[in-house]
Amino acid sequence: MAVILQITFKLSPAMLGENLIEPAMPLAQSITxxxxFISKIWTENPEQGEAGGIYxxxxxxxxxxxxxxxxxxxxQWGATDIDAKILDISQPLSKITAGPLATLF
Structure with missing residues (x-):
């Protein structure tokens, strides 16, 4: 059964936004x-120095x-306050709201 992995962590704001794209390209390619692995949405809040992803x-x-x-x-990248959760997916409700992901269920 498919699951969500939610990760958040603190990272220097100087490493986020446009500054993250090029250094993270090899990481993005390796994740695939x-x-x-099915997909990842990259998340960040530069004002708070937070980043992460929903996998x-x-x-x-x-x-x-x-x-x-x-x-x-x-x-190793300097991330701190790493918080991660693996969550089950409610397939019946996700079918109603998931748009393109609904085909996975």
Whole structure:
């Protein structure tokens, strides 16, 4: 069953916005090769120095394995206050509201 992995963390505002795009390109490309990965929405709040993402994985095991590896990688980038959750998806309600993702259920 597909799950959401929600990650937020603190990062220097100087590393966000346009400054994040080029350095994060290899990371973005590598994420697409992770087992069970379906998609990611990149999130940031430069005013608060927060960044993160909302990931969709096709199973909980893959999401947890990715999280375990990615937390170490984020710390190497200087991220602090890392908060992560793996959440189940309510498929019946998501079918009503998910638009293009509804085809996954």
């Amino acid at each position: 090769q992770e087992p069970g 969709l994985f096709d199973n909980r095991k893959s999401a947890q394995e990715y999280l375990d590896m990615h937390q170490k990688r984020m710390a």
